């Protein structure tokens with residue numbers, strides 16, 4: 391049993407026992423209510439320029455399915471939007487539910503999406519990732535909501551095709567020649583606010599950029615994601631589902647919107 395997880399004995403309500411930052415006042419995710427959002431006309435558009443050759447591997451770490459990228463130089467970068475400078479893409483991963491009616495971490499006007507995809511970037515001006523964690527502007531995460539619909543986005547197929555090779559905890563497979571920007575929806579509209587990792591250690595070093603337009607997946611694709619296991623090979627099957635943290639107190643933070 392790992393120190394933290396999403397079960398009753400090691401889940402979000404108990405993370406603060408080993409990770410005190412979990413009780414901070416800039417925690418993520420949060421519930422976004424459009425009536426409280428402030429349109430900021432000074433917010434610039436954001437730009438991602440990713441090198442498909444930077445993709446390395448896909449892994450099941452027992453808590454999520456993660457694609458890892460080469461971030462040893464400015465190879466796949468995010469800039470603009472609320473960000474100052476260039477942020478390097480390090481990894482992407484997902485959070486999902488046990489059924490299509492929930493699974494996202496951020497909740498928008500009461501709506502929970504079936505899943506939420508996070509693209510994690512860090513600011514190399516802080517030397518390395520560990521250094522970036524200690525800075526309020528150290529990390530930028532682009533969040534994309536996954537909605538179950540009739541016209542699933544074919545670009546998700548590449549990730550889901552790999553699931554069969556990483557069924558159990560600790561499994562890893564090569565994952566190359568992949569440009570994650572194909573996952574972006576048409577609209578570049580976003581919300582942005584300052585928050586934290588949604589998992590321990592819960593550092594408050596993240597500029598969140600949440601895309602307003604969800605991408606569509608099929609119910610079968612969601613079932614594929616739910617076929618991942620938390621357990622290792624030859625251990626009792628423990629489905630990897632509901633790996634999301636519930637919304638945390640906003641504590642006076644203002645969410646800005648790039649759109650009216």
Ligand SMILES: COc1cccc(N2C=Cc3cc(S(N)(=O)=O)sc3S2(=O)=O)c1
Nearest residue numbers: 481508510523531586587588589590591
């Ligand atoms: C010192 O190693 C560290 C320190 C801090 C975070 C992490 N990571 C593991 C969880 C985690 C959760 C992320 S989320 N859901 O907020 O986008 S991003 C992320 S991580 O960077 O891969 C590793």
Ligand SMILES: [Zn+2]
Nearest residue numbers: 483485508588
């Ligand atoms: Zn995440």
